[in-house]
Amino acid sequence: MTLGHQKRKPVVPLRITGTGAYLPQKVLTNADLASFLETSDEWIRTRTGILTRHVLSQGEVPAQMGVRAAERALTMAKKSPEDVDLLLVATNVPEEPIPGTAPHIALGLGLKKTPFFDVTAGCAGFIYALAMAGAMMRTGLSCTAIVVGTEALSRFINWQDRSTCVLFGDGAGAVLLERAEGNAGILGIALRGDPTKLGLLRIEAGGVRLPATVDTVQAGKHFLQMEGKGLFRAAVGMMAEATRAAAAQARIALSEIDWVIPHQANLRIIEALVKRLRIPAEKVVVNIDRVANTSTASIPIALDELVRAAKVERGQILALTAFGAGACYGTVILRW
Numbered sequence: 001m002t003l004g005h006q007k008r009k010p011v012v013p014l015r016i017t018g019t020g021a022y023l024p025q026k027v028l029t030n031a032d033l034a035s036f037l038e039t040s041d042e043w044i045r046t047r048t049g050i051l052t053r054h055v056l057s058q059g060e061v062p063a064q065m066g067v068r069a070a071e072r073a074l075t076m077a078k079k080s081p082e083d084v085d086l087l088l089v090a091t092n093v094p095e096e097p098i099p100g101t102a103p104h105i106a107l108g109l110g111l112k113k114t115p116f117f118d119v120t121a122g123c124a125g126f127i128y129a130l131a132m133a134g135a136m137m138r139t140g141l142s143c144t145a146i147v148v149g150t151e152a153l154s155r156f157i158n159w160q161d162r163s164t165c166v167l168f169g170d171g172a173g174a175v176l177l178e179r180a181e182g183n184a185g186i187l188g189i190a191l192r193g194d195p196t197k198l199g200l201l202r203i204e205a206g207g208v209r210l211p212a213t214v215d216t217v218q219a220g221k222h223f224l225q226m227e228g229k230g231l232f233r234a235a236v237g238m239m240a241e242a243t244r245a246a247a248a249q250a251r252i253a254l255s256e257i258d259w260v261i262p263h264q265a266n267l268r269i270i271e272a273l274v275k276r277l278r279i280p281a282e283k284v285v286v287n288i289d290r291v292a293n294t295s296t297a298s299i300p301i302a303l304d305e306l307v308r309a310a311k312v313e314r315g316q317i318l319a320l321t322a323f324g325a326g327a328c329y330g331t332v333i334l335r336w
């Protein structure tokens with residue numbers, strides 16, 4: 001069957017030839033959380049769709065997860081680190097404030113002179129990094145790029161705050177992108193930001209504005225703070241708007257999308273989004289029940305599951321959409 005969209009050339013011809021993910025071994029169930037918090041499996045399940053989440057153990061760090069995920073993507077693509085000429089790392093939890101996470105992942109992968117840098121755009125970081133890698137490939141700055149999302153918000157949440165700590169999980173995902181002629185590649189990109197909403201999700205202390213002091217630590221200002229209801233409302237509208245804009249740029253109808261891979265923030269947000277876009281549930285990838293909200297890692301982890309389950313076929317259209325702190329949001333539409 002020849003579809004209309006197949007004739008259109010991608011704005012960035014490329015193939016995702018490898019995907020990989022890594023989840024820490026330690027798993028926390030809702031019942032585990034209810035053993036030390038005033039919460040319940042029923043509350044968490046019905047409000048968020050989350051049943052379990054993976055968390056880093058003491059001594060483990062996000063860069064290790066990123067390295068594992070990238071290695072798996074390289075293995076799938078039958079490529080070695082020497083083939084890679086760009087590494088982008090989306091994360092909100094720098095391994096250290098300077099020099100961040102990307103050099104640690106580059107070191108772990110054994111990259112020598114490959115350029116690398118971190119991309120910080122809240123939970124939309126992976127979408128931004130993917131778009132950036134695509135732009136660099138389009139200009140010829142890169143032929144083979146790894147984009148990693150790695151996150152360990154478990155290290156920045158207050159485990160006594162039931163309104164935030166039940167939502168997040170740790171993990172990493174990665175994709176290997178290769179320039180390719182033909183019809184596969186990025187068809188549309190919409191990146192957006194709304195700085196008036198920067199107060200919806202933040203860690204106030206530890207930066208230049210509010211440096212770490214005994215007082216900031218005692219006041220709990222190094223933990224993630226969230227306005228849940230405001231985020232919920234913003235998230236649905238933002239991802240819907242960006243997806244419509246990316247689809248318009250791609251010159252496809254929303255009905256032509258075969259798979260939507262949304263940021264896994266809350267099952268109810270995902271359901272409201274796809275209802276608004278009139279996309280049937282069977283086209284939507286959901287794994288929040290098992291992994292919770294892994295921020296920048298959520299989309300590459302979900303994509304890796306889809307690919308390894310052999311559900312994606314050449315020529316299919318994928319829409320990846322996310323929102324997050326900042327508020328940054330965006331959608332990338334690509335043809336597999």
Ligand code: ACO
Pocket residue numbers: 038039040043044047048122123162163164166167201226227228229231232235265266269293295323324325
């Ligand atoms: N267990 C039991 N009760 C709880 C819990 C919990 N874990 N958390 C909150 N409650 C209580 C509240 O204290 C409140 O009690 P009260 O009425 O006595 O004051 C009651 O439940 C209702 O709380 P609400 O905040 O109104 O609950 P809501 O229905 O809004 O759901 C939730 C909260 C799940 C956080 C929702 O607002 C949400 O998902 N928002 C979006 C969150 C999100 O997407 N965050 C990440 C975005 S960016 C990124 O991904 C990094």
